[in-house]
Amino acid sequence: MAEQENNLIEKLTQSEYKYGFVTDIEQEYSPIGLNEEIIKFISEKKKEPKFMLDWRLRAYNHWKTMKEPNWQKVKYPPIDYQSIYYYAAPKNSSKPKNLDEIDPEIRDTYNKLGIPLEEQKLLAGIAVDAVMDSISVATTFKDKLAEVGIIFCSISEAIQEHPDLIKKYLGSVVPYTDNYFAALNAAVFSDGSFVYIPKGTRCPMELSTYFRINASQTGQFERTLIIADEGSYVSYLEGCTAPMRDENQLHAAVVELFAHENAEIKYSTVQNWYPGDKEGKGGIYNFVTKRGICDGDNSKISWTQVETGSAITWKYPSCILKGNNSTGEFYSVAMTNNYQQADTGTKMIHLGDNTHSRIVSKGISAGFSDNSYRGLVKINKKANNTRNYTQCDSLLIGDKCGAHTFPYIEVENNTAIVEHEATTSKISDEAIFYLNQRGITTEDAVGMIVNGYAREVIMQLPMEFAVEAQKLLQISLEGSVG
Amino acid sequence: MSFKEYLINNFENILAKYNFQNLEERRTTFKEFEKEGLPNLKNEDWKYTPINFLYNNDFELIANPQLDITSFTKKKSNSYIPENSNIFTFCNGIFAENESINLGDVKLEINDDIFNNISDNFPDGQMKASLNNDIFYKINQSLAPKSNKINIVSNSNPTTIILAASGETSNSFVNSKLHISVDKNVETSIFIYYLNTNQKKVFINQLLEFEIKENAQVKIYMIENDDNYLINNISLQQLKDSNLQFHIFSLRGNFIRNFIRNSLDATGIQSVIYGLYLPNGNDIIDNHILMTHNKPNCHSNQQLKGIMQDKSRGIFNGKILVQKDAQKTDAYQSNKNILVTKDASIYTKPALEIYADDVKCSHGATSGFLQEEELFYLTSRGIGVEESKSLLLKAFANEIIEKVTEENLKLWLQKEIEILI
Numbered sequence: 001m002a003e004q005e006n007n008l009i010e011k012l013t014q015s016e017y018k019y020g021f022v023t024d025i026e027q028e029y030s031p032i033g034l035n036e037e038i039i040k041f042i043s044e045k046k047k048e049p050k051f052m053l054d055w056r057l058r059a060y061n062h063w064k065t066m067k068e069p070n071w072q073k074v075k076y077p078p079i080d081y082q083s084i085y086y087y088a089a090p091k092n093s094s095k096p097k098n099l100d101e102i103d104p105e106i107r108d109t110y111n112k113l114g115i116p117l118e119e120q121k122l123l124a125g126i127a128v129d130a131v132m133d134s135i136s137v138a139t140t141f142k143d144k145l146a147e148v149g150i151i152f153c154s155i156s157e158a159i160q161e162h163p164d165l166i167k168k169y170l171g172s173v174v175p176y177t178d179n180y181f182a183a184l185n186a187a188v189f190s191d192g193s194f195v196y197i198p199k200g201t202r203c204p205m206e207l208s209t210y211f212r213i214n215a216s217q218t219g220q221f222e223r224t225l226i227i228a229d230e231g232s233y234v235s236y237l238e239g240c241t242a243p244m245r246d247e248n249q250l251h252a253a254v255v256e257l258f259a260h261e262n263a264e265i266k267y268s269t270v271q272n273w274y275p276g277d278k279e280g281k282g283g284i285y286n287f288v289t290k291r292g293i294c295d296g297d298n299s300k301i302s303w304t305q306v307e308t309g310s311a312i313t314w315k316y317p318s319c320i321l322k323g324n325n326s327t328g329e330f331y332s333v334a335m336t337n338n339y340q341q342a343d344t345g346t347k348m349i350h351l352g353d354n355t356h357s358r359i360v361s362k363g364i365s366a367g368f369s370d371n372s373y374r375g376l377v378k379i380n381k382k383a384n385n386t387r388n389y390t391q392c393d394s395l396l397i398g399d400k401c402g403a404h405t406f407p408y409i410e411v412e413n414n415t416a417i418v419e420h421e422a423t424t425s426k427i428s429d430e431a432i433f434y435l436n437q438r439g440i441t442t443e444d445a446v447g448m449i450v451n452g453y454a455r456e457v458i459m460q461l462p463m464e465f466a467v468e469a470q471k472l473l474q475i476s477l478e479g480s481v482g
Numbered sequence: 483m484s485f486k487e488y489l490i491n492n493f494e495n496i497l498a499k500y501n502f503q504n505l506e507e508r509r510t511t512f513k514e515f516e517k518e519g520l521p522n523l524k525n526e527d528w529k530y531t532p533i534n535f536l537y538n539n540d541f542e543l544i545a546n547p548q549l550d551i552t553s554f555t556k557k558k559s560n561s562y563i564p565e566n567s568n569i570f571t572f573c574n575g576i577f578a579e580n581e582s583i584n585l586g587d588v589k590l591e592i593n594d595d596i597f598n599n600i601s602d603n604f605p606d607g608q609m610k611a612s613l614n615n616d617i618f619y620k621i622n623q624s625l626a627p628k629s630n631k632i633n634i635v636s637n638s639n640p641t642t643i644i645l646a647a648s649g650e651t652s653n654s655f656v657n658s659k660l661h662i663s664v665d666k667n668v669e670t671s672i673f674i675y676y677l678n679t680n681q682k683k684v685f686i687n688q689l690l691e692f693e694i695k696e697n698a699q700v701k702i703y704m705i706e707n708d709d710n711y712l713i714n715n716i717s718l719q720q721l722k723d724s725n726l727q728f729h730i731f732s733l734r735g736n737f738i739r740n741f742i743r744n745s746l747d748a749t750g751i752q753s754v755i756y757g758l759y760l761p762n763g764n765d766i767i768d769n770h771i772l773m774t775h776n777k778p779n780c781h782s783n784q785q786l787k788g789i790m791q792d793k794s795r796g797i798f799n800g801k802i803l804v805q806k807d808a809q810k811t812d813a814y815q816s817n818k819n820i821l822v823t824k825d826a827s828i829y830t831k832p833a834l835e836i837y838a839d840d841v842k843c844s845h846g847a848t849s850g851f852l853q854e855e856e857l858f859y860l861t862s863r864g865i866g867v868e869e870s871k872s873l874l875l876k877a878f879a880n881e882i883i884e885k886v887t888e889e890n891l892k893l894w895l896q897k898e899i900e901i902l903i
Binding site for chain 1 (some may be wrong): 526530806809819821822823824826827828829830831832833834835836837838839840841842843844845846847848849850851
């Protein structure tokens with residue numbers, strides 16, 4: 001039996017990373033390393049107005065004074081920030097007028113990834129902004145969205161065309177002083193997505209961004225800014241992939257969400273960066289700062305994430321619940337296998353009255369991986385009648401992995417009700433036995449049980465993503481029977 | 483003058499004045515304190531526990547017994563001491579023979595062997611580091627007068643330990659080290675009190691060690707019931723098939739910090755911690771627990787409840803650490819809190835760190851207030867609002883008190899709670 005299990009684990013952990021190919025296109029790089037010149041270079045490349053350059057330089061100078069944090073429960077060799085290309089872009093990408101003008105290689109890449117860039121896939125009904133390495137290569141459905149007043153474009157475009165909005169909102173949720181990687185990102189970010197939903201508009205389709213790291217030795221630093229004006233609604237998806245390489249690549253993105261009165265933002269991520277091979281070589285370091293603010297009353301922000309990739313995942317999508325009656329939600333499935341490490345969770349900062357938050361986190365660790373949930377629920381002194389419910393469960397598959405939970409609960413107001421519960425266990429032998437009895441192989445049984453376990457979170461994803469996420473889980477997990 | 487400056491300026495004088503031994507080791511340890519200083523809010527272990535009472539120092543280190551018998555007798559009679567109990571009294575870290583009774587089943591050993599610690603045997607690195615990095619542990623190591631050891635050798639009468647602190651004219655700062663070991667197959671209970679027999683403030687920096695040997699069945703009742711400033715580093719080691727029930731009641735005290743580090747170093751161990759903390763006024767009560775499972779087939783459970791009144795602050799930080807070898811572990815933890823007033827606060831961090839897969843571990847934490855419905859139910863039956871509130875709070879606290887198997891202590895606790903809530 002034990003041998004059989006080992007075989008199964010072997011088989012499972014060997015399943016291949018599907019998206020590990022490299023696209024052979026001509027790339028344009030900035031000189032290697034980081035200094036003021038590079039930042040000026042990037043800013044110039046993007047034809048940015050002066051205020052952006054000043055902001056970047058301020059961030060850079062602040063970054064120089066900061067120390068890399070070391071409290072996290074993930075380990076990695078020191079990153080040499082001078083040996084990274086901070087800007088890499090497919091050449092000749094002077095903003096294609098329409099999709100036909102896009103380099104066929106790039107289009108192929110996205111087709112291989114199954115991303116409906118082309119408008120003929122209109123039926124898919126998703127507007128896509130595709131970002132390769134440092135720059136946005138295509139944004140679909142722009143015109144149709146513009147009809148209802150929605151701005152959906154790359155952030156560099158927004159900087160040129162909507163400087164007022166950028167000035168007002170960029171850095172308002174995640175200031176460059178926030179943390180080490182946010183400062184670095186503010187200094188060198190090269191592209192990302194920008195969304196503005198005007199008052200009272202319900203975004204007619206799902207918006208989505210696909211991030212792809214292609215060039216080697218580069219870091220990807222994108223910045224996403226989503227603003228939902230009064231009474232609007234938007235659902236936004238994000239997907240990520242990268243080629244298989246032996247080196248580790250840094251991905252330090254910043255995502256800012258800003259919800260006005262009665263607005264709702266739903267942000268879903270299916271993160272499938274290359275996780276490294278089964279000896280733990282290579283893979284992406286995914287160090288991302290994601291934060292949303294429910295600024296107006298009755299607003300709502302909901303984060304959903306399915307994390308299966310990356311050598312190291314280290315992020316805490318957070319909500320600042322400032323408006324009264326606002327709601328924050330966080331649903332997460334984090335799956336680690338082989339030598340992957342994850343330290344992820346959320347922060348719910350309750351500032352307004354009657355604010356509610358809900359956290360559901362499901363961790364699955366297999367192989368030699370370490371998976372931690374780290375979360376903060378803070379009830380401010382002035383926030384009355386707040387409510388939080390947190391549930392975080394961990395599943396261990398195999399006896400060489402670790403699962404950890406570090407929740408911080410700070411309550412300063414006596415009208416708050418805060419609940420937290422967590423469990424850690426393996427898949428019970430009884431459950432496996434039950435399924436075996438009914439003719440289901442152990443491997444399938446584990447897949448079934450894990451899918452059932454993660455269902456609560458996956459149900460939160462938009463349909464297309466839910467199917468993909470389920471498949472991803474299956475692939476990452478196949479055969480890890482404990 | 484800050485507390486740190488006071489200690490640095492007077493360190494050599496103190497060593498000479500009280501004729502301390504192991505001077506070199508003390509100096510080396512003290513150097514580390516000098517270098518690091520007192521912990522601040524940036525230190526993860528002290529994130530929510532401000533030690534404001536030490537910013538402007540008005541304590542004076544006292545390391546010789548100056549027991550005020552009148553005050554001591556009075557406070558002792560207010561405490562619950564079981565019949566036929568061995569009594570060991572320590573004043574300012576030094577054994578007070580006149581106030582002690584040994585019925586014969588306890589061996590007492592006093593020596594200068596301060597630097598021989600139970601934590602040296604901890605197999606787990608994280609446990610060791612957590613204690614060795616504790617600044618107050620370092621202060622204790624450099625300034626505790628004697629190493630006191632109590633060894634319970636037979637199925638004995640209960641043992642009461644009174645850790646008294648006093649000083650004649652000044653606020654006193656006391657370091658004290660006590661090691662308690664319970665021999666194989668011994669079934670016993672231990673009562674521990676901290677008493678302030680000074681007319682002024684006392685700050686006790688205590689290092690307590692428990693060694694629970696094979697198949698010993700031990701109940702510890704720790705009662706913190708006096709206006710002290712208390713920092714309490716508790717190291718526990720349990721050996722094969724031992725069974726420990728640790729009850730900790732933080733009833734009164736301006737500042738209490740308990741850090742319990744329990745190392746389960748063999749198979750078949752049962753370990754339970756029940757805690758109740760009732761800060762009021764501006765009190766700060768902090769309970770840190772690190773429960774480490776190093777071997778398979780152990781069971782641990784932590785249940786702590788707190789009622790925060792007035793402007794008080796409660797802190798709970800509990801971690802269950804399950805090592806790779808510790809398969810078939812059952813470990814539970816629960817922390818429930820009620821904030822009675824607007825200005826009270828609670829900071830809780832129940833953590834799990836698990837490296838073995840065949841385990842059942844869970845934790846839960848809640849914070850809430852008195853429910854309208856429950857109050858309404860009681861008031862509609864003619865019970866006043868204030869009385870209903872106190873009834874509900876008492877019921878909440880009672881869950882922990884009920885765990886006490888010593889009937890008389892239970893009654894005594896219920897009476898104390900009556901006064902406090």
